[in-house]
Amino acid sequence: MGVYLYTQSxxxxxxxxxxxxxxxxxxxxxxxxxxxSFICEFQESSSFWMREIKExxxxxxxVPFAKVNYSDDIACFDGGDVSGNxxxxxxxxxxxxxxxxxxxxxxxxxxxxxxxxxxxxYKAERAEDEE
Numbered sequence: 001m002g003v004y005l006y007t008q009s010x011x012x013x014x015x016x017x018x019x020x021x022x023x024x025x026x027x028x029x030x031x032x033x034x035x036x037s038f039i040c041e042f043q044e045s046s047s048f049w050m051r052e053i054k055e056x057x058x059x060x061x062x063v064p065f066a067k068v069n070y071s072d073d074i075a076c077f078d079g080g081d082v083s084g085n086x087x088x089x090x091x092x093x094x095x096x097x098x099x100x101x102x103x104x105x106x107x108x109x110x111x112x113x114x115x116x117x118x119x120x121x122y123k124a125e126r127a128e129d130e131e
Contacts, residue, residue: 003030004043010050012061014082018108021065033119035069049074049093057097062089066115073102075111 003025005017017025024031030038039045049064053076061079063086068075072093078086088111090102105111 003038003040004046005040006046006050006063011063012079015061015063015077015079015086016082016084017077018085020112021108024112031116033066033115035122036066036075036115036119037069038066039064039074052093053091056093056095057091057100059097062091064091075115077108 005022005025025038025040030041039049045067046064049067053060053062053064053074062076063079064074064076066075067073072095074091074093076089076091078089081087085107087104087106088108089104091100092102093100105114
């Protein structure tokens with residue numbers, strides 16, 4: 001499966017994706033983390049969210065990479081980080097500047113761990129509802 005990763009010209013100088021993220025993006029099958037999905041599966045989606053985030057929050061350096069399906073919340077890397085292990089910010093897209101923050105995790109590994117737990121709960125609840 002091909003994925004779209006932002007070009008260096010779209011990213012802040014020195015930004016590096018976390019190794020764990022690039023490893024996932026280089027696999028044949030992107031993990032099913034419903035209700036979250038990686039926006040890189042579609043270039044149009046990636047480009048749309050990068051534009052939206054830059055327009056709405058020009059004072060922040062954010063790199064959107066995932067979206068939850070039940071709200072306008074987006075997971076974004078700290079685009080100003082040059083360590084290769086950036087924080088992940090939860091951003092409520094379309095909120096007024098200053099009100100968009102929904103919290104953060106220390107890094108992608110922590111985000112992935114929390115998202116996998118959320119996905120398992122979400123799928124279990126949905127399965128119960130279908131019974």
